[in-house]
Amino acid sequence: MLTELDLNYIKKSFTFWDKLSTKEKELIELNTTKVTYHKGYNLHNADSECLGVLLILSGELRIYILSEDGREVTLYRLNAGDTCVLSASCILNSITFDVHIDAEIDTEVYLTNIKTFSTLSNQNVYVENFAYKNTVERFSDVMWAMEQILFLSIDKRLAIFLFDEINKNNNDIITLTHEQIAKYIGSAREVVSRMLKVFQSQDILELSRGQIHITDKSKLRKLVQ
Amino acid sequence: MLTELDLNYIKKSFTFWDKLSTKEKELIELNTTKVTYHKGYNLHNADSECLGVLLILSGELRIYILSEDGREVTLYRLNAGDTCVLSASCILNSITFDVHIDAEIDTEVYLTNIKTFSTLSNQNVYVENFAYKNTVERFSDVMWAMEQILFLSIDKRLAIFLFDEINKNNNDIITLTHEQIAKYIGSAREVVSRMLKVFQSQDILELSRGQIHITDKSKLRKLVQ
Numbered sequence: 318m319l320t321e322l323d324l325n326y327i328k329k330s331f332t333f334w335d336k337l338s339t340k341e342k343e344l345i346e347l348n349t350t351k352v353t354y355h356k357g358y359n360l361h362n363a364d365s366e367c368l369g370v371l372l373i374l375s376g377e378l379r380i381y382i383l384s385e386d387g388r389e390v391t392l393y394r395l396n397a398g399d400t401c402v403l404s405a406s407c408i409l410n411s412i413t414f415d416v417h418i419d420a421e422i423d424t425e426v427y428l429t430n431i432k433t434f435s436t437l438s439n440q441n442v443y444v445e446n447f448a449y450k451n452t453v454e455r456f457s458d459v460m461w462a463m464e465q466i467l468f469l470s471i472d473k474r475l476a477i478f479l480f481d482e483i484n485k486n487n488n489d490i491i492t493l494t495h496e497q498i499a500k501y502i503g504s505a506r507e508v509v510s511r512m513l514k515v516f517q518s519q520d521i522l523e524l525s526r527g528q529i530h531i532t533d534k535s536k537l538r539k540l541v542q
Numbered sequence: 543m544l545t546e547l548d549l550n551y552i553k554k555s556f557t558f559w560d561k562l563s564t565k566e567k568e569l570i571e572l573n574t575t576k577v578t579y580h581k582g583y584n585l586h587n588a589d590s591e592c593l594g595v596l597l598i599l600s601g602e603l604r605i606y607i608l609s610e611d612g613r614e615v616t617l618y619r620l621n622a623g624d625t626c627v628l629s630a631s632c633i634l635n636s637i638t639f640d641v642h643i644d645a646e647i648d649t650e651v652y653l654t655n656i657k658t659f660s661t662l663s664n665q666n667v668y669v670e671n672f673a674y675k676n677t678v679e680r681f682s683d684v685m686w687a688m689e690q691i692l693f694l695s696i697d698k699r700l701a702i703f704l705f706d707e708i709n710k711n712n713n714d715i716i717t718l719t720h721e722q723i724a725k726y727i728g729s730a731r732e733v734v735s736r737m738l739k740v741f742q743s744q745d746i747l748e749l750s751r752g753q754i755h756i757t758d759k760s761k762l763r764k765l766v767q
Contacts, residue, residue, distance in 0.1 A: 382685070382688075382689060382692075384689075384692070388693065390688075390692055409678070411675050411676075411678040411679045411681075411682065412678060413682040413686075414681075414682050414685035414689075442667055443667060445671060445675075446667055446671040446674060449671060449675050449678050450636050451636075452674075452678045452681065453634070453636040453637060453678060454636045456637070456639075456681040457637055457638040457639050459681070459685070460639035461639065463607075463615075463684070464609075466692070467607075467615055467691070467728070468607075468610070
């Protein structure tokens with residue numbers, strides 16, 4: 318059962334709320350549950366059934382594509398306050414591709430089940446519009462990732478990633494494996510390891526077991542620009 | 543001035559037509575013109591003003607991104623009956639990236655100017671929804687292109703392109719330059735030329751000035767699968 322606090326969070330995020338009938342609002346209230354996905358859990362993949370719409374309360378989801386031989390390319394990440402519609406893509410006919418969605422850390426979401434979302438999207442154009450608009454925002458994220466992967470050299474991509482990471486977390490120490498970083502920036506672990514060593518030799522950072530310590534932010538910033 | 547025939551084409555393509563008021567329909571009729579863009583013309587780029595919505599009557603538009611050092615990656619192509627909304631992306635806040643749009647051959651379009659489309663999109667949710675839904679369809683095209691570029695080997699990408707091309711045109715002779723093909727599949731001219739020579743040595747095709755003649759379709763099909 319959702320509390321008043323839960324409902325307020327949902328109303329604020331589902332910008333179509335005011336366009337819903339009383340019945341439609343009830344339908345959401347009755348069919349939305351709080352779910353926790355543990356770190357590493359795969360919420361959605363090409364073969365899985367359609368979950369529904371996810372509204373993130375805390376944590377992080379990573380959305381990526383996967384090649385037949387197991388290579389991953391991260392498209393974008395979602396955090397608290399973000400809504401994930403691609404987990405309901407089966408009901409949106411214009412979406413003909415499939416993505417994978419993992420919980421990067423323990424992640425708490427409000428899940429509105431697929432049947433409810435399908436009903437609402439069919440009968441209320443504002444709900445459908447919300448879903449498409451949200452997807453177009455993600456399209457923008459994907460275009461950004463694509464331009465990075467296709468047009469930027471690996472050293473610049475890695476520098477941008479490290480710079481964003483320390484600013485996001487307000488912490489000069491990054492505790493990600495080289496494998497994880499490679500997935501985020503769409504490269505291979507070997508390439509990331511090699512480039513990190515180059516950065517270390519340039520006194521930009523220090524590598525230690527499971528950690529990257531950024532020791533010279535201004536040098537890193539120069540690489541980003 | 544649009545003819546009855548023009549209007550019928552527009553009504554069929556603008557699926558929101560029945561949701562427009564009489565005044566809104568008039569607004570479109572008064573602000574839509576038939577325009578011809580000649581082969582090679584650049585309709586839209588990162589610095590250009592927003593044209594409006596294009597409905598293609600005949601011809602072909604190519605939508606691509608361009609790196610700072612001049613590399614192009616084709617995202618998708620649009621043909622007769624397709625609507626191009628990214629040429630009106632300035633009024634859609636969720637779109638934060640920029641594309642380039644060229645006429646690949648002489649191309650005739652109905653152009654609904656940006657002011658009209660902006661007005662309609664703001665006051666009628668069905669128009670806005672049409673724009674977003676159309677953009678999500680293009681998102682699907684881009685994901686397809688991205689998976690090809692990131693995950694497929696160059697020989698497979700080239701084979702798929704050639705196979706699609708002869709089937710689309712119902713003609714075993716392809717009259718595109720290696721440079722053009724490279725742009726379509728997101729590769730370099732040198733790479734395409736080299737791979738075409740490999741295909742020639744495998745008796746799949748014959749190269750001559752400005753032409754590629756597919757001589758063994760079944761061999762090509764095997765490469766595609």
